Amino acid sequence: MVLLGESIGYSLSPTLHNAAFAHDGIDCVYLACSVESSGVRAAMDGLWALGARGANVTIPHKQQALACATEATPTAQALGAANTLVRTPEGWRADNTDVAGFLAPLDAHRSRLEGARVVVFGAGGAARAVVYGVLTALEAAKVTLVARRPEQAEALAADLETAAGRAKMQVATPGTAASSVREADLVVNATPLGMGDGRTPWPGADDFRPEQVVYDLVYRPAQTPFLDAAASRGATTIGGLPMLLGQAGAAYRLWTGREFPLDVAREAALSALQS
Known part of the structure; x- marks a missing residue:
């Protein structure tokens, strides 16, 4: 799993998702990848070729990710933006868990x-x-x-x-x-x-x-x-932390089919914020 965006070194998403994967014994790693707008489609194609299960997308790439996806949920279509990509047999499905x-x-x-x-x-x-x-x-x-x-x-x-x-x-x-x-x-x-x-x-x-x-x-x-x-x-x-955890949990369920270990992720996020 990756987070695609620009200037994303501040993001807590890798911290909380990796804590959740470790807790649930899921063999996945979540990385933050800085990508310029011109490289979004290539990044999505590369993730697909590598067999990635999904990705998050943050500013300024949410609209472009939606445009590059094979299909989109009604919420993503209504917002005109995607913050989550889910692998399907046909291609990337764009979703939006921000709401x-x-x-x-x-x-x-x-x-x-x-x-x-x-x-x-x-x-x-x-x-x-x-x-x-x-x-x-x-x-x-x-x-x-x-x-x-x-x-x-x-x-x-x-x-x-x-x-x-x-x-x-x-x-x-x-x-x-x-x-x-x-x-x-x-x-x-x-x-x-x-x-x-x-x-x-x-x-x-x-x-x-x-x-x-x-x-x-x-x-x-x-x-x-x-x-x-x-x-x-x-x-x-x-x-803002409850929203971050909420959208992360919704994405986690889409990727893994499991409930998000909220307490584990919250503890990891709070520890990172205090360090």
């Missing part, structure tokens, strides 16, 4: 989030999975996309128009989003801000409130400035 990973830690809060008002910071691939998840699984009533480039957020909203159904989709910039953040039931950071740089997509701690769930997809560090600000106002906070 399942994002939703996994929200199960405990589902009753208060069904029909929620949601704010999502970002308009890239991670935001696409988040928006699709809240629309299809939580039946969000309203989704506000906050992006520095509104045209990118508008394109995302247009792409997911079918999934939106009767939900209200709107676009805001960081300068116009305060009222949406204050009224939201769920606030999600789907940008890289906070990944070891001390930055936050939303500096206004006073806009958070105790009734909210605030979720940061960044997992390194475990507690970001964004989550610190929300916690200071009493909000329920969720870091």
